[in-house]
Amino acid sequence: MEIKKNVNLKNYSTFKIGGKAKYFVIAKNEDEIKKAILWAKKKKIPFFILGGGSNVLFSDEGFRGLVIKLRNTRYEIRNTKLIAEAGVPLQKLVLETAKKGLSGLENLAGIPGTLGGAIWGNAGAFGREIGDVVEEVKVLDVRGLKLEIKKLKKDDCKFGYRDSIFKKRKNWVILEATLKLKKGEKKEIEERIKEILKLRKEKQPLEFPCAGSVFKNVLIETVPRKIQEKFKEKIKNGFLPAGVLIEAAELKGYQIGGAKISEKHANFIVNIGNAKANDVMQLIEKIKKEVKKKFRVQLEEEIKLVGF
Numbered sequence: 001m002e003i004k005k006n007v008n009l010k011n012y013s014t015f016k017i018g019g020k021a022k023y024f025v026i027a028k029n030e031d032e033i034k035k036a037i038l039w040a041k042k043k044k045i046p047f048f049i050l051g052g053g054s055n056v057l058f059s060d061e062g063f064r065g066l067v068i069k070l071r072n073t074r075y076e077i078r079n080t081k082l083i084a085e086a087g088v089p090l091q092k093l094v095l096e097t098a099k100k101g102l103s104g105l106e107n108l109a110g111i112p113g114t115l116g117g118a119i120w121g122n123a124g125a126f127g128r129e130i131g132d133v134v135e136e137v138k139v140l141d142v143r144g145l146k147l148e149i150k151k152l153k154k155d156d157c158k159f160g161y162r163d164s165i166f167k168k169r170k171n172w173v174i175l176e177a178t179l180k181l182k183k184g185e186k187k188e189i190e191e192r193i194k195e196i197l198k199l200r201k202e203k204q205p206l207e208f209p210c211a212g213s214v215f216k217n218v219l220i221e222t223v224p225r226k227i228q229e230k231f232k233e234k235i236k237n238g239f240l241p242a243g244v245l246i247e248a249a250e251l252k253g254y255q256i257g258g259a260k261i262s263e264k265h266a267n268f269i270v271n272i273g274n275a276k277a278n279d280v281m282q283l284i285e286k287i288k289k290e291v292k293k294k295f296r297v298q299l300e301e302e303i304k305l306v307g308f
């Protein structure tokens with residue numbers, strides 16, 4: 001395990017944005033993760049756990065601590081159970097479980113990043129979320145110098161819309177998870193994956209670096225009555241898509257520096273060339289201000305801001 005200095009974080013984020021990490025390490029197993037955390041603790045510097053970097057915006061100043069990129073990638077399929085380490089790419093699991101005729105992950109086809117990142121934010125699409133299939137999550141509690149393993153059952157994970165207990169427990173590192181899948185028809189599952197990937201390609205600006213949806217969709221109860229009425233046809237499963245509000249605020253295509261609000265999907269900010277984190281932050285502020293002014297709705301970031 002080699003701890004490197006001054007590593008460019010833009011190479012580790014799907015946004016392709018960000019300054020340098022003062023220290024950076026790739027941890028390939030539980031032991032290396034523990035060693036890296038203890039190293040940072042002894043040096044009294046902060047650390048940040050990074051998965052696939054597909055839901056983060058690193059600041060232009062970077063991170064003045066140790067970034068620990070997880071690459072613990074062991075997994076095993078036992079009957080209908082999948083036991084996988086946090087660093088396994090989610091898409092690997094989508095495809096491997098489909099091959100075995102196991103259903104449960106197909107709607108998550110095309111979501112970049114790792115299993116750990118997906119569990120942290122309860123990633124989901126097309127009406128399904130990773131939390132639906134989680135049975136147990138193994139975490140490392142890193143309070144103090146004595147690191148402790150904990151096992152959480154699904155209910156303890158408190159999964160909600162793009163939410164979980166892990167967002168609140170800053171001292172927990174997700175190490176591994178057990179997912180409970182269902183036996184299905186391999187052909188049907190693979191067809192569904194193809195269909196989902198096609199839909200994603202149609203809807204999302206996948207030709208530019210980005211970090212997925214910038215804002216969370218808005219719980220309909222929190223939207224003023226008149227605005228609910230105005231957008232009633234757009235409400236999906238009790239949520240008003242943030243993209244609908246951004247588009248209605250006529251912000252599609254709005255650009256600051258190298259960052260632009262996608263023409264294809266208003267809730268995506270894309271890096272159209274050497275965007276700075278500062279450009280993205282200015283766009284985020286602009287969107288929040290306009291949406292608040294026009295619709296009296298306070299948008300909340302889905303992406304994780306790091307080093308600001």
Ligand SMILES: Cc1cc2nc3c(=O)[nH]c(=O)nc-3n(C[C@H](O)[C@H](O)[C@H](O)COP(=O)(O)OP(=O)(O)OC[C@H]3O[C@@H](n4cnc5c(N)ncnc54)[C@H](O)[C@@H]3O)c2cc1C
Nearest residue numbers: 051052053054055086113114116117118120123124174212
């Ligand atoms: C083109 C595109 C499309 C997307 N579509 C979707 C979508 O349809 N649905 C959706 O939900 N998301 C979507 N996303 C967002 C993103 O892919 C997901 O949120 C993904 O699950 C993040 O995983 P990651 O490994 O990249 O996490 P990272 O971006 O690396 O990290 C995100 C957060 O999780 C924390 N984290 C990561 N791993 C661990 C761990 N092991 N223990 C503790 N904390 C951890 C990090 O500290 C950070 O705070 C999309 C992104 C892109 C770029």
